[in-house]
Amino acid sequence: MNKSKTDKRKQEKTMKMAILIVFSIISVLFTVYVLMSRFLPLRYAAVLILIIVFLNFAVYFLLLTKKKKWKTILSAILMVISLIVFALGAFALRDVNRAISKVSSAEETDIYSIIVMNNNPYKMAIEVEQEDIALVESGQQALIQELLPNNRDYETNAYSSYPELVEALYEGTEQFILFDEAFREIVYSVHANFDIETRVLVSTNPNIIEELKNAKIRSPLEYYDIIKKDKADKPEKGDYTEYESKKVENAEPFTMLISGIDTYGHINTKSRSDVNIVLAINPQKHEILMVPVVRDAYVTIAGTGFKDKLTHAGVLGVETTKNSVANALGMPIDAYVKVNFTTLVELVDTLGGVTVDNPIAFSAFGNHFSAGKIRLNGAEALAFSRERKSLAGGDFDRGMNQTRVIKGLINEVIQPQNITKFSTILEQLSDSFITDLSDQAIRSIVQNQLNTGGSWTVNSTSITAQGQMGLPSYMMPGYSLYFAVLNEDSVVEARNQLLAVLE
Template identity: 35%
Template sequence: MKPEVSRAQKRKYTNSESKGHRIVNWLLWVIMSVLSAVIVYYVVTYRLFNFKHLNTALYAVVAISLLGVLCLNLLKKAKKTVTVISILYCLVAGAGLYATHSLVSGFSQLQQSTQYTEQTMSVVVLKESPVTTIEQLNNKTVSAPLQLDKQNVETFVSHLKETKSVAVNVEDIASYTQAYDALIKGNVEAIVLNSSFEGILEQEVPDYTTKIRRVYEYVIKKEQADSQIKGVKPTVAADGATSFNLYISGIDTYGPISSVSRSDVNIIMTVNTKTGNILLTTTPRDAYVRIAGGGQNQYDKLTHAGIYGVQSSIDTLQNLYGTTINYYARINFTSFLKLIDVVGGVSVYNTQSFTSAHGGFYFPQGTVELDSDKALGFVRERYSLANGDVDRAANQQKVIEAIIKKLASPSMITQAGSIMSQLSDSLQTNMPFEVISDVINYQINHQTNLNIESQALRVTGQMGLPSYAMPGYNLYMGVVNESSLSDVTSKIERVLSE
């Protein structure tokens, strides 16, 4: 026979259980408070959900939930109900916080690489050379373009002396291409080669890598100036409307997105949130313009501006069009186009039928459906097109326009995390997350219809014009049509000021 439990024992057990329940509820309330504080921080700092009073509603839900649970805990009422409500709140808030943090941290990765640039400097010899180590070149002479790339060459030479105890004598030469020619002809034993200029060399000698061997490599990492990292903040009206220019630089290179490289795609995206107008202005890669920065304001192809860094390209285009470029986005096209698969493919109108060299895809005239691989063939091709690089630039605009339209659709909000993950290794931008939030908030608040237009600067092909980066070579250049330049400039300013 079991002994009867006394009333006092029952009361003691009940009080103990009740006390334990209250402690759990207070702990849950503390967790709720911490989660709420972090959520409010994200919403305020990154200006999230600032449309249709959604952020105000969120603050109200947070305040009511915290105060309600606090009051019930103080009054020691509805303990089980409070527990259920608190757990549900923590689960929902935790999931929301995780998604928000993933989005913000994913975007911050796109900005981290804007803080520095990378250039790989190499010592190169002929394939059949007996030289196999850098030490074998101690006190030997190497060829390098000191006037063209003085800072990088001297940094590299200093590195060899300080870390490898190798002293080399540098023989100045006009360009890296001429240094390569001297190496091939046997005039020099070794040369210095900057990876940023290899695209130029490959253009003239497609199989150059089969004839050379690298005996030493060193990556020069340079911090960027604050002005480059932060961009130029545009003016914002009282109602949140704004207009700005975003420079889209398209590269197609292996290695990290922070690597300095030629820019084969040069588009200024002019955005006016008040009118919903977006203007894509393409400047042909071969446009013969004055190159700012490392180009010493000398005439050359626009694409060569990229080898001196993205700021050189920005300054060159600002000088050309007399406008301010507020931010930039630098895209590795090969990996960026994989984003097309994330958004479910895109449709574009093709004005002329052709077969692409990349992938051997046939694109008939009319509307064509593109996945990432087909899109790469579509935007790379120029030799099969009637107007060469001009038509290629138009096709690039079409694909970018199609991606923008897909990303602007409400259904893409749920895929924001996946999109950020896809872009992490293929895009860098100095455009702040808050600015993008403001653009999205304004668009949702005012239900502005997006109107995307395209234009391209007209150029006339000409051979034999001098190139600062490749002196002595007979290159194809695009002489700028002054009438077209005036029209393009006026349209950019009109969209900005509407």
């Protein structure tokens, strides 16, 4: 009988030891996982380790000391609660790790379509045979073959620009064009209802056909400042210097471009860059300076050697926009964040709104914005950021309003309740922006804010410019456009202020 009791006690003790060992292993694995995620500052990591060590000792003490029922129950409760916390924490970290990896490794995609006029008799791509294809970029035979597999013995007719290519389609000179969808927004300025008057026969992104079914009629008055020339200009060559940017690895001072494209939906889409704001960020001093560069700035487009509106650089990709802005300012830009309309709406709503200090009352897109501090939801913040026609300074005032929204967002993000929700916010927004900041840099910046806390000093300044019509455009050579020629003295002053923040 005594031997039976002894054996039973040994079995119970062995079982308890097994449970404790498993619990300890899980505790160690969770601690290592948290530390490897590189979010927690050293002092918080030390506190976490102490708490987990204390939990393990408490559970050991309760289970292995003199047997009492309440100790067993309490140890079981502690282990269950701990395991639930470990599981929830691990899942949250997994989600944020995925989100960071997603935004820091995402790439822009090129979308090409075969476009015809609405009255074209062909309804399906497989029907097309022995039809010539007009295009802008040469060497696209493989792509044409992919889109039109039965089209044989065709010729390609090359055009110098996408507006010229589309004009040939409208005039009936061409029946089929190979079209880079990044240029769709530019084409609207020539044919406002391009979406309705033409048809995508086939595309490398089949979703675009469905999306265009909901296209709405646009007013040509939106593009009143664009005039067709009798003869296309030769593009103007511009000075260009490739500035070597540094790779941001930790919470060190750096420069960044926020580039906003004028679309909703997929952030990987290339399109015109309507918002271009350069930031100098100094995490050590908790200081940020923002400098908006107007969309119509007449700059050398990186990779082309020719001058055009800055907004047109976006159709060649955000890296092109970043390098074009760096050249215009005469300084390197280390990183970029690319956003679109969807990003702003979702971010503001996720944070529960944003407070903006509005200097002058105005109305836009069915909203009235009073002077003073105002609270905006996502849709209102977008309307506030987009309006320019009712503002005295036009694009310049719009750029400053955009910096006011960004300042409000920064003030919201650094609030303790939002810092602790960083993983949730990032996961919700992971499809809404992309950046070339490394995941290590993102973690270091968050870790630095958790460690130091406190508010940031956020300032902004502007670059002045003179408006001018009719300068040569690289991407729209046959049209007279409005440009903003940047004042060199103002550029130098802005550059010096940006560099001062980094010191």
